[in-house]
Amino acid sequence: MxxxxxxxxxxxxxxxxxxxxxxxxxxxxxxxxxxxxxxxxxxxxxxxxxxxxxxxxxxxxxxxxxxxxxxxxxxxxxxxxxxxxxxxxxxAPGTHGMVGYRVRHPQRDVLVNQLTEWESAGVDPLSWQPxxxxxxxxxxxxxxxxxxxxxxxxxxxxxxxxxxxxxxxxxxxxxxxxxxxxxxxxxxxxxxxxxxxxxxxxxxxxxxxxxxxxxxxxxxxxxxxxxxxxxxxxxxxxxxxxxxDVPAHRQLVLDAAGGWHDGIRHIGGEPRMLHVYAEPDADHGTILARWRRDLEGFADVVSRSEAIEAGVFGNAVTDAARARIGDLLVIARSNHALYDGEAADQRGRSMVGQHGAxxxxxxxxxxxxxxxxxx
CATH class of the missing domain: 3.40.720.10 (Alkaline Phosphatase, subunit A)
Structure with missing residues (x-):
């Protein structure tokens, strides 16, 4: 795509x-x-x-x-x-490695907020952004x-x-x-x-x-x-x-009851551009097809390789940046926003003005x- x-x-x-x-x-x-x-x-x-x-x-x-x-x-x-x-x-982001708002730390397998969680996650700014x-x-x-x-x-x-x-x-x-x-x-x-x-x-x-x-x-x-x-x-x-601006009726909540977490390990990024990380043993092709089908009209869903090939992160993507990019990228259309319904912090759902897409x-x-x- x-x-x-x-x-x-x-x-x-x-x-x-x-x-x-x-x-x-x-x-x-x-x-x-x-x-x-x-x-x-x-x-x-x-x-x-x-x-x-x-x-x-x-x-x-x-x-x-x-x-x-x-x-x-x-x-x-x-x-x-x-x-x-x-x-x-x-x-470009593919070179400096800051590829999103919340991205996975590949070695620790945790999501890290790129604005606020450097110290708490033990991330070295000089090596993460070289x-x-x-x-x-x-x-x-x-x-x-x-x-x-x-x-x-x-x-x-x-x-x-x-x-x-x-x-x-x-x-x-x-x-x-x-x-x-x-x-x-x-x-x-x-x-x-x-x-x-x-x-x-x-x-x-x-x-x-x-x-x-x-x-x-x-x-x-x-x-x-x-x-x-x-x-x-x-x-x-x-x-x-x-x-x-994203009105409340344009929010889509991705909860476990709806099957959104099947085969998914982390949902990062932000509501208008999600980085979705699959479980290591999950069938990525099946997940990609399902998310594309179920989010038709709400968002464009592409794989990591498709996004890199399209050059959205720049002409070159380092190995470090590639490892931080989600297996799927979910790019909101129009004025929609997508939220991880299982996230511990739901305060973001009160935001009106948003960006990322x-x-x-x-x-x-x-x-x-x-x-x-x-x-």
């Missing part, structure tokens, strides 16, 4: 190209961004291009700077662990590097996997983080500064992207980015993925230039 990746209209730009473009801008090498005295990468987590345009009246700074072609494609799956790692290494980060590459070339984010994320396993090489500095509000990023870029010529804004993603998960709460988060981000960019500093505003709402993200990067 072929898998078709969506295209960014008028562009083949992808977030995996951000890291090399930022480095090129600091070296004065021709690129899509152009040269800059210092560079700031602002990531508004979860802010898709389509929802941003739909709410342009609440984001006059961003919408006003966003031309029709100022979009990029995310990676597969459209989830933070995979996408941010690609953005900050320049590598690709040099853009900050390590920039530092090696003599550039000061900084990561501005939320204090709670400092020193986490995920931060060590994707931000290593950068000096982490924390600030509370989006306005404070943006102001600090501008200050660092202005004070350190040749600097590469990363500024992380998770507010839209958090509001979207809890309330949905059409909610008043999400609009407030968008307005807060937009107001922060309205601050004047220092002379000579180039700013790129983008996102790791977008989001789509391949709809344009999840895949397309803004690629907005400010300051020295402006057209």
């Amino acid at each position: 072929p898998i078709m990746l969506p295209a960014s209209p008028g562009s083949t730009r992808n977030i995996a190209g951000v890291a090399p473009q930022l480095l090129a801008s600091l070296r004065g090498v021709p690129s899509d961004l152009g040269p800059a005295r210092s560079a700031v990468l602002v990531v508004a987590d979860g802010l898709g291009a389509i929802p941003l345009r739909a709410h342009a009246g609440h984001a006059r700074t961003l919408a006003g700077a966003m031309a029709k072609k100022d979009v990029a494609g995310s990676v597969f799956p459209t989830t933070t662990a995979a996408a941010l790692t690609s953005m900050l290494t320049g590598a 690709v040099p980060t853009v900050f390590e590459q920039a530092t090696a070339a003599g550039h000061p590097t900084f990561a501005v984010g939320v204090a709670a994320y400092a020193g986490s396993g995920f931060s060590r996997a994707i931000l290593r090489g950068a000096e982490f500095q924390a600030a509370k509000s989006p306005a404070d983080r943006v102001a600090l990023a501008w200050e660092l870029a202005d004070a350190h010529d040749g600097a590469l500064v990363y500024c992380y804004l998770p507010e839209a993603d958090k509001a979207g998960h809890k309330h949905g992207i059409d909610s008043a709460e999400w609009v407030v988060a968008l307005e807060e981000i937009d107001a922060a980015l309205a601050a004047r960019v220092p002379d000579g500093v180039g700013v790129l505003v983008t996102a790791d993925h977008g989001m789509i 391949l709809t344009p709402e999840e895949w397309r993200v803004p690629f907005i230039r400010l300051g020295a990067f402006s057209r």
Whole structure:
């Protein structure tokens, strides 16, 4: 079964190209961004291009700077662990190995949350994600590097996997983080500064992207980015993925009573893109055929080999990444979501805004230039 990746209209730009473009801008090498005295990468987590345009009246700074072609494609799956790692290494998930939200640790045969369970699962960020980060590459070339984010994320396993090489500095509000990023870029010529804004993603998960709460988060981000960019500093505003609202009646619960766990050892991933791991002695072909039949209209179901052959994880897949990918991948269609009914933690079923699959709402993200990067 072929898998078709969506295209960014008028562009083949992808977030995996951000890291090399930022480095090129600091070296004065021709690129899509152009040269800059210092560079700031602002990531508004979860802010898709389509929802941003739909709410342009609440984001006059961003919408006003966003031309029709100022979009990029995310990676597969459209989830933070995979996408941010690609953005900050320049590598596809099949190379850096962060292939989903919750994936199986092959040696320990347990599911590991790629955002929060590094320490509890005893996973070493440097060996699990071995690709040099853009900050390590920039530092090696003599550039000061900084990561501005939320204090709670400092020193986490995920931060060590994707931000290593950068000096982490924390600030509370989006306005404070943006102001600090501008200050660092202005004070350190040749600097590469990363500024992380998770507010839209958090509001979207809890309330949905059409909610008043999400609009407030968008307005807060937009107001922060309205601050004047220092002379000579180039700013790129983008996102790791977008989001789509999933109403309760679009949820499908995969419970044991329905036979969904027959021959299945683990159900990982996230509700819009499951990694399904079969028992070692199970008939994988039979399971694949059954899941395809029973999920027709809800999701596309493909085998690991089909997904790799289709190139959804990139042109190359390392042995380590291959071992983490599910035997089956279940990619939600439309605005459906699929939940493991036997999981101990069912809190995720209260989420409204979700991502992980391949709809344009999840895949397309803004690629907005400010300051020295402006057209």
